Amino acid sequence: MEWQKLGVKLELDGELGFPIHEFIGEFHRFIQTDRLPIMLIDVHDYSHVHQGPGILLVGDEANLSIDQTDGRVGLHVAYKRPLGGTTGQKLARVLRLAAQAARALERSRHLKPAPAFRSDRFTVVVNDRLSAPNTEETRATFEPELRAFVAEAYAGVECALEPESDPRRLFGMRVALSQRPTFDELIKSLATLQ
Amino acid sequence: MVKMVGSWKERLHDRMPAPLAEEIDVFETQIEMRKQGKLDEKVFAETRLRRGAYGQRYDNGQRHDGVRARTLEFPSNDVHKGPDTKWDAPGMMRIKIPFGYLNAEQVELLADISEEYADGISHITTRQDIQLHFVNIEDTPDLMRRLASVGITTREACGNSIRNVTACVRAGVCRGESFDVSPYAHAVAHYLLGHPDVQDFGRKFKIALSGCQHEACGLTGLHDGGLIAKTRVVDGQQERGFGVYIGGGLGAVPFQAKLLFEFVDEREILPTFQAISRVYARLGEKRNRARARVKFLVQKLGVEEFRRLVIEERESLPEDARWTAMIDATREWADDPLKPGAPLGEGNRPEGFEAWHRSNVYAQRQPNYSLVTLRVPLGDLTATQMRQLADLSRRFVNGSLRLSVEQNVVLRWVSNADLPALYQALRPLGLEMPGAGSIADITACPGTDTCKLGIASSRGLARELSRRLTAQYDELDSVVKELKIKISGCFNACGQHHVADIGFYGNSRTVGGYTVPHFQVVLGGQWNENAGAYGLAIGAVPSRRIPEVVQLVAERFRREREEGESFQQYIRRIGKKEVKSMLDDLKSVPGYQADRSFYSDWGDPREFSLGDIGVGECAGEVVSLTDFGLADAEREVFEAQVALDEHQFREAAERAYRSMVEAARGLIKTKNIDISSDPEVIVSDFRRDFHETGLFHDKYAGAKFASYLFKAHRSWAEVSSEESAHQLVEEAQLFIEAAHACYQRMQQRP
Ligand code: SF4
Numbered sequence: 001m002e003w004q005k006l007g008v009k010l011e012l013d014g015e016l017g018f019p020i021h022e023f024i025g026e027f028h029r030f031i032q033t034d035r036l037p038i039m040l041i042d043v044h045d046y047s048h049v050h051q052g053p054g055i056l057l058v059g060d061e062a063n064l065s066i067d068q069t070d071g072r073v074g075l076h077v078a079y080k081r082p083l084g085g086t087t088g089q090k091l092a093r094v095l096r097l098a099a100q101a102a103r104a105l106e107r108s109r110h111l112k113p114a115p116a117f118r119s120d121r122f123t124v125v126v127n128d129r130l131s132a133p134n135t136e137e138t139r140a141t142f143e144p145e146l147r148a149f150v151a152e153a154y155a156g157v158e159c160a161l162e163p164e165s166d167p168r169r170l171f172g173m174r175v176a177l178s179q180r181p182t183f184d185e186l187i188k189s190l191a192t193l194q
Numbered sequence: 195m196v197k198m199v200g201s202w203k204e205r206l207h208d209r210m211p212a213p214l215a216e217e218i219d220v221f222e223t224q225i226e227m228r229k230q231g232k233l234d235e236k237v238f239a240e241t242r243l244r245r246g247a248y249g250q251r252y253d254n255g256q257r258h259d260g261v262r263a264r265t266l267e268f269p270s271n272d273v274h275k276g277p278d279t280k281w282d283a284p285g286m287m288r289i290k291i292p293f294g295y296l297n298a299e300q301v302e303l304l305a306d307i308s309e310e311y312a313d314g315i316s317h318i319t320t321r322q323d324i325q326l327h328f329v330n331i332e333d334t335p336d337l338m339r340r341l342a343s344v345g346i347t348t349r350e351a352c353g354n355s356i357r358n359v360t361a362c363v364r365a366g367v368c369r370g371e372s373f374d375v376s377p378y379a380h381a382v383a384h385y386l387l388g389h390p391d392v393q394d395f396g397r398k399f400k401i402a403l404s405g406c407q408h409e410a411c412g413l414t415g416l417h418d419g420g421l422i423a424k425t426r427v428v429d430g431q432q433e434r435g436f437g438v439y440i441g442g443g444l445g446a447v448p449f450q451a452k453l454l455f456e457f458v459d460e461r462e463i464l465p466t467f468q469a470i471s472r473v474y475a476r477l478g479e480k481r482n483r484a485r486a487r488v489k490f491l492v493q494k495l496g497v498e499e500f501r502r503l504v505i506e507e508r509e510s511l512p513e514d515a516r517w518t519a520m521i522d523a524t525r526e527w528a529d530d531p532l533k534p535g536a537p538l539g540e541g542n543r544p545e546g547f548e549a550w551h552r553s554n555v556y557a558q559r560q561p562n563y564s565l566v567t568l569r570v571p572l573g574d575l576t577a578t579q580m581r582q583l584a585d586l587s588r589r590f591v592n593g594s595l596r597l598s599v600e601q602n603v604v605l606r607w608v609s610n611a612d613l614p615a616l617y618q619a620l621r622p623l624g625l626e627m628p629g630a631g632s633i634a635d636i637t638a639c640p641g642t643d644t645c646k647l648g649i650a651s652s653r654g655l656a657r658e659l660s661r662r663l664t665a666q667y668d669e670l671d672s673v674v675k676e677l678k679i680k681i682s683g684c685f686n687a688c689g690q691h692h693v694a695d696i697g698f699y700g701n702s703r704t705v706g707g708y709t710v711p712h713f714q715v716v717l718g719g720q721w722n723e724n725a726g727a728y729g730l731a732i733g734a735v736p737s738r739r740i741p742e743v744v745q746l747v748a749e750r751f752r753r754e755r756e757e758g759e760s761f762q763q764y765i766r767r768i769g770k771k772e773v774k775s776m777l778d779d780l781k782s783v784p785g786y787q788a789d790r791s792f793y794s795d796w797g798d799p800r801e802f803s804l805g806d807i808g809v810g811e812c813a814g815e816v817v818s819l820t821d822f823g824l825a826d827a828e829r830e831v832f833e834a835q836v837a838l839d840e841h842q843f844r845e846a847a848e849r850a851y852r853s854m855v856e857a858a859r860g861l862i863k864t865k866n867i868d869i870s871s872d873p874e875v876i877v878s879d880f881r882r883d884f885h886e887t888g889l890f891h892d893k894y895a896g897a898k899f900a901s902y903l904f905k906a907h908r909s910w911a912e913v914s915s916e917e918s919a920h921q922l923v924e925e926a927q928l929f930i931e932a933a934h935a936c937y938q939r940m941q942q943r944p
Binding site for chain 1: 201574
């Protein structure tokens with residue numbers, strides 16, 4: 001199956017220790033210093049929106065946001081442009097970008113206390129209701145491919161998957177792993193899969 | 195295995211009206227042709243605009259990142275979707291929602307497409323549209339197909355055509371209306387949609403309907419065309435009709451609409467607007483966009499002549515059966531409650547309910563029913579909120595809702611007994627905030643967030659003001675709570691600042707070699723009486739100090755108002771001189787080293803910039819002769835406003851003219867400090883050095899502002915009416931703004 005418009009949301013570890021709008025400056029610095037390997041365009045402040053995209057970093061290939069959907073804060077990477085390769089290769093690319101952004105945010109001198117994101121708790125989303133309606137049929141097709149990817153990216157780690165239950169929402173699966181690699185380790189591992 | 199997915203085109207084939215499906219197919223082909231270079235980019239630009247696909251900030255591939263100007267290297271950088279507009283750059287999709295009416299299925303669909311093609315946000319505009327941002331042009335055909343499958347079109351949402359037809363959100367439940375204008379808004383919108391007679395306009399044409407004269411809801415006074423519901427009794431029979439208005443508009447030069455016809459029978463409104471469209475298409479300006487709105491045509495011809503032409507045109511129109519059929523269909527319009535109305539009981543009320551009930555609930559004409567306004571910060575809704583709103587509309591009302599021009603959502607026909615449960619249900623959505631329509635509920639255009647023309651951050655300022663005022667809301671005096679704040683990112687006035695008590699529009703000033711974001715303060719506009727009067731500009735204040743402006747103006751009003759006095763009356767009573775002096779202390783800008791916050795905009799930490807700016811050498815201020823000249827010009831135009839207030843039209847006109855000459859002289863001083871004070875010489879030198887060289891020309895408005903000076907030089911002495919004096923003052927204000935902008939550009943050049 002040709003999945004496109006894949007997204008990943010890495011969960012925040014604990015609470016944010018500062019107001020969410022502090023990410024605005026950091027995302028502008030991402031643009032100024034070419035911190036990520038994709039072209040970044042602009043920063044958008046949605047902090048006034050209830051449980052919304054929070055602070056949005058608009059890119060050409062993908063958007064990133066400090067997303068607050070359902071009151072759960074996380075770093076969301078949403079690919080917009082088509083990706084080539086197998087499902088595993090596509091997922092590796094998306095997750096790697098999320099990991100690179102998370103690592104950069106965790107290491108920022110400007111965000112205090114430093115935010116921490118979970119490399120072992122994330123949700124994979126397919127942002128396309130045409131190819132991936134939120135149905136049991138989609139789950140049955142997508143899940144084996146996701147499991148195969150996780151087995152390769154997180155070798156030897158146990159994995160629990162939980163699908164998004166509301167059929168009106170985008171199809172997605174929450175991934176919970178038994179071990180938490182550092183983002184350095186994860187980025188290295190994913191580089192071999194892309 | 196998942197079966198083959200096909201395409202939205204195949205999947206929705208049976209659910210789209212055939213003509214609409216065909217139009218979208220044609221558009222998809224045009225996209226392909228443009229990509230292959232087989233369709234002229236200008237033609238394609240107007241084509242996509244008429245499909246609602248708009249440009250967005252940075253789509254020219256340039257952006258200043260706060261450190262340096264950058265070229266955005268989009269993948270298909272050599273393909274353009276319009277002049278200077280990169281193919282891959284994210285764009286905006288405007289979706290017309292006639293009179294703001296949406297059913298639950300449409301709301302759910304909007305939620306889906308906002309996630310799949312945009313950034314997950316549906317933005318409510320000041321004209322009851324929905325806008326999606328960061329949309330790729332190649333996604334637009336499928337986006338349109340999905341909208342078409344639930345009965346929504348984006349056709350003519352932008353471009354030189356009839357824009358969304360708006361109407362009061364209270365229509366049908368209002369206690370003061372003549373009759374429900376909703377089905378008439380539907381008829382006007384659908385009759386004129388794609389009509390051959392509206393395809394050749396020089397500019398856009400906006401229509402609004404109102405159920406009465408005195409409330410604000412329809413805002414017919416600021417529209418190109420307005421309809422106000424009226425009834426009359428003939429031979430004992432009540433007849434429905436409309437007062438028809440023409441030639442209103444905001445933007446750079448605001449005009450109040452004029453009465454075109456006192457009473458047009460309901461069955462005549464469609465041919466009347468067809469005739470108006472023909473006259474406008476035939477005689478309206480086509481070359482000079484700045485003079486192409488119908489307001490300029492009405493001004494040029496005079497309303498009597500315009501009326502005569504419309505009547506003549508009407509008489510020659512070939513009969514169209516839809517004129518009456520579509521009006522007869524209005525009788526079938528049903529907007530019924532879901533359940534019988536019941537009174538609000540005495541039982542337990544949730545915490546916060548009383549305050550919310552006071553500000554957000556309007557008692558409908560129909561006993562035991564209420565209209566509820568949900569306050570939506572900056573008009574932004576997530577997909578989750580949209581789906582939950584669809585659910586609530588099915589649970590509490592008849593599966594519909596309306597979008598308001600104040601960027602809120604309105605639920606009608608809520609049984610009073612259900613109000614506490616509705617309030618509870620709104621809490622998880624974050625939409626239970628009190629203060630709908632209050633000073634804390636601020637309207638703002640997209641401004642520098644996404645608009646290509648934005649100068650200052652209207653949304654950033656609105657967010658900040660709303661945050662502060664919401665925190666203080668419970669303590670605010672009731673007369674302060676009722677004030678309205680509206681903000682535009684530039685003089686184009688999409689935030690409708692002209693009709694707010696306290697309005698702002700973005701501009702900038704140069705201080706010590708740095709560009710500083712400012713907002714022009716516009717006080718005393720009138721929201722009631724269908725946007726009955728426009729405020730006048732008082733002066734530009736640094737963006738950082740605008741919260742102080744609001745606090746000061748609101749506090750003075752609270753302390754000094756006389757019994758029963760409105761804000762407009764108060765401003766008029768104390769006079770503009772006093773208002774200006776109230777703000778004088780807030781106009782200063784600390785030096786760059788002393789406080790850098792003044793040099794960036796709200797919500798955007800980048801150093802404010804209109805391009806690459808060299809860093810000034812001095813720690814203190816360097817005030818040039820040009821700075822002085824421009825300050826003199828501002829003073830002069832202020833005096834012109836005062837004269838206008840005192841009905842001294844000639845004096846107002848003369849001062850307005852002199853202010854422009856002063857500003858021009860200030861600019862000329864950059865080249866010749868010995869410039870004469872003779873207006874003939876100044877205008878002639880300005881023409882040679884600033885106009886003919888293009889130096890003064892605005893990137894978007896071209897020579898428009900320069901032409902104001904030349905016109906005033908020729909004919910200011912002929913000004914004979916309050917309206918023409920008012921216009922001259924407005925033009926002087928804009929000329930001075932343009933002089934500031936020109937001076938900034940000159941300083942920024944290497
Ligand atoms: S007022 Fe100016 S900044 Fe605001 S949307 Fe209109 S053109 Fe853009």
